[in-house]
Each structure stands twice: as C-alpha cells, then as structure tokens.
Amino acid sequence: MSDDVSVMTGNEAAATAARLARVQVIAAYPITPQSPVVEQLAAWVESGELSAEFVAVESEHSAMTVCIGASTVGARTFTATSSNGLAYMTEQVWWAPGARLPIVMCVVNRAMAAPWNVLNDQQDSMSVRDAGWVQLFCRDNQEILDTTVQAYRIAERLHVPVMVCYDGFLLSHTMMPVAVPSPEQVDAFLPPFTQPFTVVDPADPRNVGPVVLADPRADETGAVRGGYMEIRALHHRALLDALTVIPETDAEYAAAVGRSWGGLLWEHLLDDAEVVLIAAGSLGTQLTLTVEALREQGVKAGVLGIRAYRPFPVEALREKLAGRRLALVFDKALSYGYEGPICSDLRGSMLGVEGAPAVFGAACGLGGRDVTPDDLAEAARRAIADLEAGARTRETDWINLHLEG
Amino acid sequence: MDTLPRDHDMYEIRWHGRGGQGAVTSAKVLADAAFRSGFEGVTSQPSFGAERRGAPITASSRLAHEPIRILSQVTTPDIVVVLDDSLLAVANATAGMKPGGTIIVNTVKTPAELGLDGGLRIVTSDVTGAAEAAELIVGGQPMVSTAILGAFAAATGLITMESVEAAISHAFHGPAAKKNIDAARIAYDCTRA
Numbered sequence: 291m292s293d294d295v296s297v298m299t300g301n302e303a304a305a306t307a308a309r310l311a312r313v314q315v316i317a318a319y320p321i322t323p324q325s326p327v328v329e330q331l332a333a334w335v336e337s338g339e340l341s342a343e344f345v346a347v348e349s350e351h352s353a354m355t356v357c358i359g360a361s362t363v364g365a366r367t368f369t370a371t372s373s374n375g376l377a378y379m380t381e382q383v384w385w386a387p388g389a390r391l392p393i394v395m396c397v398v399n400r401a402m403a404a405p406w407n408v409l410n411d412q413q414d415s416m417s418v419r420d421a422g423w424v425q426l427f428c429r430d431n432q433e434i435l436d437t438t439v440q441a442y443r444i445a446e447r448l449h450v451p452v453m454v455c456y457d458g459f460l461l462s463h464t465m466m467p468v469a470v471p472s473p474e475q476v477d478a479f480l481p482p483f484t485q486p487f488t489v490v491d492p493a494d495p496r497n498v499g500p501v502v503l504a505d506p507r508a509d510e511t512g513a514v515r516g517g518y519m520e521i522r523a524l525h526h527r528a529l530l531d532a533l534t535v536i537p538e539t540d541a542e543y544a545a546a547v548g549r550s551w552g553g554l555l556w557e558h559l560l561d562d563a564e565v566v567l568i569a570a571g572s573l574g575t576q577l578t579l580t581v582e583a584l585r586e587q588g589v590k591a592g593v594l595g596i597r598a599y600r601p602f603p604v605e606a607l608r609e610k611l612a613g614r615r616l617a618l619v620f621d622k623a624l625s626y627g628y629e630g631p632i633c634s635d636l637r638g639s640m641l642g643v644e645g646a647p648a649v650f651g652a653a654c655g656l657g658g659r660d661v662t663p664d665d666l667a668e669a670a671r672r673a674i675a676d677l678e679a680g681a682r683t684r685e686t687d688w689i690n691l692h693l694e695g
Numbered sequence: 696m697d698t699l700p701r702d703h704d705m706y707e708i709r710w711h712g713r714g715g716q717g718a719v720t721s722a723k724v725l726a727d728a729a730f731r732s733g734f735e736g737v738t739s740q741p742s743f744g745a746e747r748r749g750a751p752i753t754a755s756s757r758l759a760h761e762p763i764r765i766l767s768q769v770t771t772p773d774i775v776v777v778l779d780d781s782l783l784a785v786a787n788a789t790a791g792m793k794p795g796g797t798i799i800v801n802t803v804k805t806p807a808e809l810g811l812d813g814g815l816r817i818v819t820s821d822v823t824g825a826a827e828a829a830e831l832i833v834g835g836q837p838m839v840s841t842a843i844l845g846a847f848a849a850a851t852g853l854i855t856m857e858s859v860e861a862a863i864s865h866a867f868h869g870p871a872a873k874k875n876i877d878a879a880r881i882a883y884d885c886t887r888a
Contacts, residue, residue: 296865297727297737409743430762459743460766465726466738467762575764658743662767 295469300461303431303468304370304396304454305330307438309340310476311394313368317345317356321375322408323458324398328370350375354382354393361391362498366442366483369393372458373400373414380418387422387525389499392445392452392483395423396438399571399622400458401657409658410458411622412571416631422525424448424532425600427570428456431468433551436543437597439476443539446483448528455599457572457622459658471547479546529601536598554603555610556595559585563592566611566647567670569620570596570632573655577620579663584670591670596632604639611640614647618673620666620689622655629653629686648682654689665689696818696888698852699774699797702760705736706853707769710754711788712778714746717840720866721778722754724844725854727862729758732854736763743768751786758853772796776847778822778839783809799850799886801839806888820846820886822878829878841867841875845883856883 298306304327308316316335318328334340343365345356350371357367371379376397386393397415401407415425424444428434434456441452456462497510505517516524537553544550558578560566565584567577574595584591594610594617596603611617617640621630628634633651640646650673654661669689676684699706708725712718722739729737736759746752755769771791780802782788789798789812797816800809803824806817825845826837844859856879863875 295730297723297730297739408745457766459740463743464738464740464766465723467730467735572766576766579764660767663765 294472295467297465298431298468299326299463299465300428300431300434300456301326301398301463302330303435304438304456305334306468306470307435308368308394309334310471310473311366311368311439311442311480312477312482313340313342314365315343315345315357315360315367316369317347317353317360317367318369318371319347319350319353319375321350321372323400323462324370324372324375324396326462327396327398331368350379351382354379354386354395357393357395358382358386358389358391361386361393362389364483367393368395370396370398372398374403376414376418377402383418383423384421386451388521390449390525390528392442392449394438394441394445394452394454396434397453397455398458398462399455407657408458410460411656411658412455412457413623413656415453415455416623418453419600419631422450422529423600424450424452424529424536424598426452426454426536426598427596428454428461429556429572429575429595431461431464431466432549434461435468435470436547436549436551439471439480440539440543442483443480443542444532444535447535447539448532450525450528450532455571460572469549475547479543532598532601533603533605552595552597554598554606556597557610558593558595560592560594560610562590564590564615565670565674566592566594566614566617567620567666568594568596568617568632568636570599571622573620573622573661576661576663577666580666580670583663583667589670589674599632602635602639607636607639608643611647612643613645616673616677617647617649618652618670619649620652620654620669622653624653624656624686633686648677650676650684650687652687652689659690661689696849696886698850701733701853703773705757705759705763706773707771708756708758708774708776709769709772710756710776710778711782711786712752712754712840713748713782714750714752715748716778717838718752718754718778720840721776721843722756724841724859724862724866725756725847727865728844728848728854728858729756731858731861734758734760734853736761738763738766740766740768751782753786774799774851776843777801778843780804780809783811789815797850799843799846801843801846816888818846818850818886818888820849820882822846822882825881825885826878828881829874831874831878838875838878842878842882845879845881846886849883849886850888856880
C-alpha cells in the first residue's frame with residue numbers, strides 16, 4: 291500500500307477527494323485558508339486530469355448559487371470556503387438544504403471578522419449549524435480525504451448537502467502522509483449520481499423552487515402536497531436519518547477502501563475513563579496526547595471526538611457518557627453571551643440521563659491562539675478540581691487567555 | 696560525520712528562511728523524504744498566517760515512527776535549519792533549542808565563525824554555492840530550498856540521499872528536478888561539522 295501514500299496538506303487531501311469523487315461542477319471563490327483546494331482543482335481541470343466544469347465566480351454567494359443550479363439538474367458539485375466567505379454565502383447556504391440538493395462543501399475552519407484574522411477556529415461553520423446541512427468534522431488529513439468521499443454518498447442517499455469541516459492551517463496547510471485510494475476503489479463505493487429526483491427535463495417540464503405557503507396545496511395533477519412545514523419536517527427527518535446513514539456509509543467505505551472513522555463519534559482510551567474530554571476536529575487529535583499524559587498522573591481520562599455535529603448524535607453520546615464523572619467540552623467557537631455550542635448541545639442531551647456526568651465547557655484556540663496538549667491537560671486538571679470542590683456547573687473556562695488585570 | 700539516532704521518539708525541526716526563499720518547500724520535501732526514509736509519522740507546516748517576501752519566516756517539521764498528533768508550531772526544536780546566515784542576527788534562530796541540538800546553517804563561514812552559543816552541534820554547508828554550481832538559478836537568485844536537504848541528510852543521517860532525490864522528483868519534473876538533485880548532492884558533499 292505504501293506506493294499509494296503521499297505526503298500532502300489537508301487542502302490537497304480535500305481536492306484529491308473531489309477528484310476521486312468525479313465531481314462534475316466546481317464553483318468557488320478563493321479565501322485563505324481554503325484557496326489551495328480550488329487552485330488544485332482548477333489545475334486538474336485545466337490539465338484534463340479532472341473532467342469537470344470549473345466555474346469562476348465573483349463571490350461565495352455566486353459559488354453556492356452555481357452549485358445549486360448544477361445540482362438541480364443532477365450534476366455532482368463541489369465547493370469550498372472559509373470564514374467570511376461562508377458568511378457571505380449564507381443566503382444560499384440555507385437554500386441548498388431546503389431544496390434538498392446533495393452538494394458537498396468543504397469548510398476550512400477560520401475565525402470570523404472583525405477583527406480580521408485568517409487563522410483557525412470553528413466559529414464559521416458553527417454559525418450555520420442550523421441551516422440543515424450535515425456537518426462532519428475531521429481530525430487529520432486522511433480523514434479529510436475519506437470523509438469528503440463519504441460525504442457524497444451520504445448527501446446523495448439523503449438528498450441533503452454535507453459540509454466537511456476541517457481546521458484551517460492546522461490541517462489545511464500541514465503536510466502529513468495520506469493514503470490515496472485507487473479510482474476503482476472509490477468508483478465501487480460511490481457510483482455516479484443518476485437519481486432523477488432533481489433532473490430538469492424539457493420533455494417533462496416542472497416548476498422548481500415555487501413559493502410554498504403555510505397550508506398544504508394541490509400540485510399540477512391535483513394531488514395534495516405538503517406546505518412549508520411538511521417540507522421542513524421531511525428535511526428534519528432526513529437529517530435524523532443521517533444518524534444511521536453516516537455510520538452505514540463509514541462501514542461501506544471501510545469495506546471498499548479499508549479505513550473507517552467511527553461513524554458519528556470516535557474515542558480514545560474511553561473504556562474505563564471517568565473524565566471525558568470532548569472536541570470536534572484536530573483538537574481531538576491533540577487531546578489523545580493529553581489523556582495519555584493525564585493517565586500517567588493517575589487520572590482515568592479518555593477522549594470522545596465529535597465527528598458528526600449535525601445531526602447531533604444524542605443517543606450515541608448518552609450511551610458513551612452515562613456513568614462518567616465529568617465531560618469537559620473544548621469549543622473553538624462561542625455563542626456570545628452564552629457558551630460554546632458543542633457544550634450547550636451536549637449538556638442538553640444529558641438532561642434526565644441516569645448517571646449523566648457533570649458537563650463543563652472550555653473555550654480555546656479562538657483566532658488561532660495556540661493550544662498545546664499540556665494546556666489542555668491543565669484545563670482538565672482545573673475542571674477536575676472544580677468538580678471535586680462541589681461544582682456541578684461552571685462558567686466557560688477560557689484557555690490561554692491573557693486579559694490585563 | 697556523526698549523525699543522529701533514528702530511534703529517538705520524535706524530532707522537532709524548525710526552519711528559518713526569508714519569504715520567497717522556499718523554506719516551506721524545504722519543509723515539504725523533507726516530510727516526503729523522511730516518509731520515504733521510513734519515518735511513518737511526519738508533518739510539515741508553514742508558520743500560520745501571512746508572509747512577506749524577504750521578511751524572516753519559519754516553518755515546522757516533525758519526524759517520528761508513529762503518526763504525529765501535535766499540530767502546534769515547533770518551539771523547542773531538536774534541529775534548526777537556517778537557509779540564509781543573515782538570519783542568525785535577526786531571527787533568534789536558536790531560541791528554545793533543546794540542549795545538544797543541531798543547527799544547520801547555509802553559509803560560507805566555518806562553524807566557529809558563526810559565533811553561536813556553545814552546547815549546540817553546529818553544521819555548515821555552502822548551499823548557495825551548491826545551487827550556483829548546479830546552475831539552479833531562478834530570477835537571478837540561487838535556489839537553496841531543495842539543496843539544503845542535501846545538507847540535512849549529511850548533518851543528521853535521518854534521511855537518505857535516495858529519498859531526497861525521490862522527493863525532489865515528486866515535487867519537480869524534467870530538467871528542474873535534475874538541477875535540484877544536483878544541487879542537493881553538492882550540498883551534501885560540502886557539509887561540515
């Protein structure tokens with residue numbers, strides 16, 4: 291297998307996955323740290339190594355609009371963005387899932403302005419977590435490649451778009467070995483997208499994207515169709531179905547390619563852990579070192595990594611966390627005026643669960659603030675001390691914050 | 696020349712160059728060469744954020760026999776590589792180096808002439824001269840970013856020249872690959888401790 295391993299950045303891994311998925315339409319606007327993804331794809335389209343339409347656009351809003359148009363007529367589409375680019379795209383970020391289009395977008399996680407900052411946190415994708423996309427987070431470059439390929443299978447089975455989130459610079463610009471599956475392996479896993487669900491056919495004209503008001507209404511044949519609320523309920527149901535489809539897809543991928551990523555969640559040294567450290571993305575990779583260090587000091591610690599953030603894997607989390615003493619959630623984003631989004635969601639999912647752990651939150655890495663495994667271990671020790679002092683809830687712990695006074 | 700043991704847990708490497716000089720390319724080719732030399736865990740990364748041409752920049756690499764799980768910039772390097780000896784005066788290249796660490800400098804000076812702290816293993820190589828000898832010139836400037844890998848191979852013994860040549864051939868094609876390989880070989884031969 292070693293011949294298939296290349297040392298590459300996370301951005302190259304994402305572009306390679308799009309190529310292997312035989313995407314047909316790519317539309318994107320460059321933004322740091324996403325730019326190398328689409329530069330690489332543009333080069334492959336130009337050289338003929340990738341048979342796809344590359345549509346250069348003047349903004350992220352237009353990039354998603356092109357993807358929506360292309361996906362509506364049945365093309366397999368790809369885009370990628372970061373930070374303010376995602377924010378500028380937001381109107382269409384909502385349209386794509388509402389229209390049930392299986393678009394795949396890589397979000398190379400970067401802090402939101404103001405102030406300007408090109409470095410990593412996860413505020414950008416968190417800000418659109420409610421738009422109805424599946425959101426998957428990656429812990430290393432291999433997972434970026436594998437998850438981006440898997441994302442098409444998930445999207446096309448459920449008719450929902452999938453956002454593949456990975457940390458800017460920490461993964462996007464860091465080179466590491468990545469095994470590249472053969473085109474034959476990926477083709478066997480991911481057949482062409484041929485379902486007619488969204489195809490526009492001149493011989494079978496139809497009205498795409500009509501206004502749908504509150505009440506159910508008759509279609510052109512007279513059959514009664516759902517109103518807005520029914521359409522949204524079906525969309526919600528599709529997201530909940532992803533709780534099954536994501537692990538199934540991961541298992542199918544393992545059968546075809548030989549690697550799996552845990553489906554909804556992943557874990558490290560969790561079996562007997564009393565203290566569970568929780569994060570999404572590459573922070574989870576660093577947490578594996580943290581818990582190994584904590585165990586050397588006699589703390590039974592483990593990692594539970596969030597791979598699927600939307601849909602939120604409530605049942606899987608309850609099963610993994612019941613009976614633990616403490617769940618410490620590290621968020622690289624904040625709902626300003628409240629707390630980290632993963633922390634809130636996790637605490638909510640633990641309510642009423644017998645043996646639920648105390649749930650504490652920590653904010654870290656905002657705007658690229660460095661956070662080392664040692665910093666994370668220190669945060670874990672602070673949380674354990676708070677718990678032992680009797681706390682059951684706690685204010686968000688800001689890691690490596692240097693406010694004056 | 697003495698080299699470094701391959702069974703060390705993890706080597707942390709920091710690169711010092713100037714924007715446009717190719718330190719990120721050096722780090723990338725090193726990661727590839729190290730992987731080809733049997734290190735299963737390798738990472739290389741630029742300093743995160745923006746760069747300006749000519750301004751001092753750094754890059755980080757790590758080599759190990761297991762996948763690397765730390766993604767922070769290297770701050771306590773085992774090995775420092777300096778692409779341009781003018782950086783020694785401005786970039787604090789030895790900051791945080793582990794005791795007994797190796798510093799590899801592209802210079803025509805001898806190790807003693809560099810005036811670096813004691814306690815470090817100082818290795819020099821005229822990499823710029825090697826690039827000139829190989830006619831590896833782009834825009835009038837000798838390119839040292841790949842040639843320095845020859846000095847790295849000689850100074851550390853952690854990567855083989857075969858793996859450096861394979862990694863260069865993977866990153867460059869045709870006549871460009873040959874010139875880069877020639878320059879790396881010359882730099883390998885002129886490396887002195």
